[in-house]
Amino acid sequence: MINVKVPLGVNVLDEIRVTGGKPLRGRVSVQGSKNAALPMMAASLLHRGVSVLRGCPKIADVYCMEEILEGLGAVTWWEGRDLYLDCAKADRTVISEENTGKMRSSVILLGAMLGRNGKGFMGYPGGCVIGKRPIDLHIYALKKLGASVTDRGNFISASCGKLTGAEISFAKSSVGATEQGILGAVLAEGETVLSHCACEPEIVWLCRYLRGMGAKITGDGSRNIRITGVGELTGGDMKVPADRIAAGTYLCAAAATRGKIIIENPPEGELDAFLEVYRKIGGQYEGKSGKLIADGSGVRFPVPFLETEEYPGFPTDLQSPLMAVLATIPGESHIRENIFEDRFKLAGELNKMGAFITASGRDAWIRGASSLSGCQVAAEELRGGAALILAALAARGNTSIKGASFIRRGYEHICEDFAALGGIIEDTGTTSYENIQIQEKNKAD
Numbered sequence: 001m002i003n004v005k006v007p008l009g010v011n012v013l014d015e016i017r018v019t020g021g022k023p024l025r026g027r028v029s030v031q032g033s034k035n036a037a038l039p040m041m042a043a044s045l046l047h048r049g050v051s052v053l054r055g056c057p058k059i060a061d062v063y064c065m066e067e068i069l070e071g072l073g074a075v076t077w078w079e080g081r082d083l084y085l086d087c088a089k090a091d092r093t094v095i096s097e098e099n100t101g102k103m104r105s106s107v108i109l110l111g112a113m114l115g116r117n118g119k120g121f122m123g124y125p126g127g128c129v130i131g132k133r134p135i136d137l138h139i140y141a142l143k144k145l146g147a148s149v150t151d152r153g154n155f156i157s158a159s160c161g162k163l164t165g166a167e168i169s170f171a172k173s174s175v176g177a178t179e180q181g182i183l184g185a186v187l188a189e190g191e192t193v194l195s196h197c198a199c200e201p202e203i204v205w206l207c208r209y210l211r212g213m214g215a216k217i218t219g220d221g222s223r224n225i226r227i228t229g230v231g232e233l234t235g236g237d238m239k240v241p242a243d244r245i246a247a248g249t250y251l252c253a254a255a256a257t258r259g260k261i262i263i264e265n266p267p268e269g270e271l272d273a274f275l276e277v278y279r280k281i282g283g284q285y286e287g288k289s290g291k292l293i294a295d296g297s298g299v300r301f302p303v304p305f306l307e308t309e310e311y312p313g314f315p316t317d318l319q320s321p322l323m324a325v326l327a328t329i330p331g332e333s334h335i336r337e338n339i340f341e342d343r344f345k346l347a348g349e350l351n352k353m354g355a356f357i358t359a360s361g362r363d364a365w366i367r368g369a370s371s372l373s374g375c376q377v378a379a380e381e382l383r384g385g386a387a388l389i390l391a392a393l394a395a396r397g398n399t400s401i402k403g404a405s406f407i408r409r410g411y412e413h414i415c416e417d418f419a420a421l422g423g424i425i426e427d428t429g430t431t432s433y434e435n436i437q438i439q440e441k442n443k444a445d
């Protein structure tokens with residue numbers, strides 16, 4: 001076990017170095033989806049035996065979730081790229097604040113613990129720099145299912161005899177709260193109807209995984225989901241789908257460097273809103289025998305106005321990667337971020353590289369530079385960090401990106417992939433279970 005103790009704030013393994021200016025070219029495969037794998041891992045707690053996630057991404061957030069599930073009594077192991085979770089004895093019901101602080105998405109384990117054992121106690125999920133990230137909708141859903149939930153500000157305790165089916169009408173669309181309601185309802189007594197649900201693909205993948213375990217769910221992917229509770233679930237066994245946000249990030253890399261890439265395993269039909277914008281900036285793409293061929297050589301048009309929306313609108317998680325592309329396009333672009341309150345932290349770092357971006361509230365105006373210049377920049381969160389890599393690959397000269405551990409939370413081999421596409425890039429650290437010790441100080445969202 002590597003236990004690199006470094007002075008707080010300095011992490012010698014935490015830097016990505018890039019020499020930019022070369023168009024990316026070649027073929028690349030996309031990792032398994034972080035945001036599909038995490039709820040699937042939580043759902044595995046609902047079966048008192050072994051489940052398997054095939055092609056699961058080996059990323060820090062998955063390792064964190066593994067650690068949390070092991071803390072509940074699960075046994076997990078990897079066979080190649082497949083993650084096995086034996087939850088036969090996963091009957092502990094307390095998750096430490098230290099652990100929930102690392103993982104925003106740990107909060108959905110509450111619904112799974114209630115479904116399994118009728119109680120759950122956990123520290124508040126990690127905050128992050130992209131916004132407040134409240135959990136009121138999660139608590140609302142669990143209370144509707146009959147749980148008594150006490151929110152002590154830094155600790156949540158929930159208990160119920162057995163959850164009972166209910167009508168749950170979310171005040172606003174929330175991916176995590178929709179997942180929370182689903183995980184609480186699948187073993188509840190009777191019918192549950194969830195309305196104003198999130199429609200993100202990750203909801204559909206979670207429901208597909210749960211149906212494979214014997215859950216009775218219809219309507220996923222629409223605003224209204226109906227669930228009939230069952231007595232127990234069998235083991236899950238499903239391939240983790242390709243990560244649509246990683247795919248979009250790679251397409252942005254081709255656009256930022258004016259290169260041409262082929263994605264071997266594109267997520268079918270999950271990137272339409274993004275690809276529409278890709279075309280608008282001058283990018284070209286075509287689907288051919290199951291692959292996606294993208295040509296960024298013609299990228300040159302700014303975007304007069306774009307706003308992020310719930311699925312199927314333009315995804316908030318690709319807002320930062322797109323901003324990095326727009327920073328390479330002369331002319332004025334305007335982005336409105338409707339999902340999170342504070343997701344423009346990247347702007348200051350791109351301005352250091354020669355862009356001219358002003359952000360106020362939910363709006364950012366980007367005046368791109370015909371060429372960015374490499375320099376020292378720092379990532380503060382996952383998608384903004386990935387966007388800095390894209391800008392560095394496009395920039396003239398060398399860039400050092402601190403805060404690489406944020407990027408390793410969600411991208412399994414982004415540096416290796418860009419190097420294979422001709423990028424000159426080096427990650428001075430590695431993502432491994434041991435490295436989690438190092439990442440503790442970098443709270444995940």
Ligand code: EPZ
Pocket residue numbers: 034035038104105131132133134135136137138139172173174175176177198200202316317339340341382383410445
């Ligand atoms: C999921 O986060 C994703 N994370 C996020 O990806 C993604 O950006 C987000 O959905 C939106 O698509 C995972 O799936 C692990 P939300 P989640 O609940 O579920 C507000 C990444 O980079 N809200 O859909 O936390 C919330 O503040 C990450 O991979 C409440 O008000 O997002 C936000 O404004 C970042 N009360 C809006 O809803 C609540 O109880 C949407 O958030 C919950 C959320």
